[in-house]
Amino acid sequence: MKVLAACGSGMGSSQIIKMKITNVFRKIGVPLEIHHCAIAEAKSLAKGYDVVICSKALIDVFDGLDLPNTKVIGLQNLLSEKEITEKLAENGIGA
Secondary structure: OEEEEEEOOOOHHHHHHHHHHHHHHHHHOOOOEEEEEEHHHHHHHHHHOOEEEEEHHHHHHHOOOOOOOOEEEEEOOOOOHHHHHHHHHHOOOOO
């Protein structure tokens, strides 16, 4: 599964999300290819990914985009593997 982790600047937060997502996917046994970047870059790259994960506060960046095969998931707590696991399950991933 191709996953894109995005944050405001593409630096620290997205790297932390990337590490947490990697841990979750390892636990649920789903193969993962992951990249991290800034939210502006994610907007243009999203179509090439199965899942985009970002802060809930940034999720509206993807409003109006044609992303029929991409799930965009917003997180309240970027450090919570529990929330990542729950959001993935809600979207039919690893459930």
